[in-house]
Amino acid sequence: MPSSPAPTSTVRIPDAASFWSDAEVVLAPDDPRPGSWAGGPSVQLVDGTWWLAARLRRPVGEGRGFANVVYRSDDGRRFTEVVRLGKDDFGAESLERPALVHTPEGHWRLYVSCATPGTKHWRVDLVEAGRVEDLATATPRTVLPGSQQQAVKDPVVRHDGRQWHLWASVHPLDDPYATDRMTTEHATSADGVAWTWQGTALAGTPGSWDARGVRFATVVLDGERTWALYDGRGTAAENWEERTGLAVRNGDGRFTAAADGPLLASPHPPGGLRYADAVAVPGGGTRWYYEATRADGAHELRTVLLPH
Template identity: 45%
Template structure:
């Protein structure tokens, strides 16, 4: 597992600074993809304080480090106060899809509900006003958020973070479920594929954040409810029909690790890093083969 592209392998570069100082001011939760012309397209969440309104930002870069914003989506557009990690996929030469993640309905701000909707556009800039379609609605027992989605040989594969809502006050508990689709609209669920381990650093839950072409994955976890927003990142590998944490592999103090395979080998990774004042910034590293 030493070849897994973990943070610290390359030289960190700040892609997006924290929007302000202090807890709840976060830039991160990235999803990235390469366009056919070799440019990078990046979507990420900006949280403007725990009592502020969230945004999803879409940006483009020639080198993967210096980005120009092409679209900004406000949570209120979807009837939500909060937004979290989007999932960005190029599905055809002239077609992109993005799944956006929302929580805390404007008309019911005390709700623990999270849900996911999808947008489609010819170019990422078109997400700014693209109509929303149903994605993953969630239900009374599961808040769904933070999708990671890949399109492989015409079939969509989704890893969805599910927060368990059956116990009031314990809604931070999470696991990852897996779903597939032929069209990216109607999904078939295949159950939980990764969850926390009793007595370990990920005991409170596990959220898949990226899956490499060989099936290995990075995931976020935490040991307790007190560590909500202080997750760390570990490595999992295929194990039967699901994933299992790999003992002895690095556990890194970052969230939402994303890894983009590069045509010449290696990866460009993106992740959310916590600063001493508890604000978060979005960083990237080039991990060479």
């Protein structure tokens, strides 16, 4: 693995005023009603081509997260489907947000969050191939198994020039009626396959808007100024309708949430805006992707290009 200094990012903390008003829809749900979602984006820009991985979902009782799909685009706005992986490909009851990664060696990886049938347990599987198209036939391997005590899902994966970092939402399973509780845990790896947990990166703030749980949506590596956007909820009733907050990394590798959150929300009640991801655009600006609640209660995938 090549070694290089930690990257310095050109991605800046987004302006909330423009995040919704200037955005456009990339993917709409198949069925416009609550519980029907198109979202959970993870984006890469490689050699001028945009690659978007997303999760498609139907309501509970009708299939839930039925597919992870990878799309291609020349402009970051209009996408064409390339690969579709269904929940049955992983023996899963449901799939959640994938993490799409292009390695320094030029390989493609898709980290897939898989629900264990008949339980509240989640794990993360990995498929890898030399081409995006070949992810469809790659053999999955479990890289984050979770345990009887914890469910693990929704990883954010980064390479800092020296090693791999992963931040995942971890849900305690001790109370079957409160498995929506979550913290964000940090892990490191030499190869992006075998991971070592390093501890809690962020937990909810008691009495605040994010008290019930926090989940990293994106991490911007910027040396000592590294920061993250995260999804937060204050109550169990806000499950699936999280809003977005800002957290900044401390000297010990943990993160501290900004005191004036949330930073971003949909204008449509209950305000869900989550799973934000960002790509710095050559020549200036940042293209953001995110999942948000619509007026009809469904979720759509949106994008906005913001200046530096």
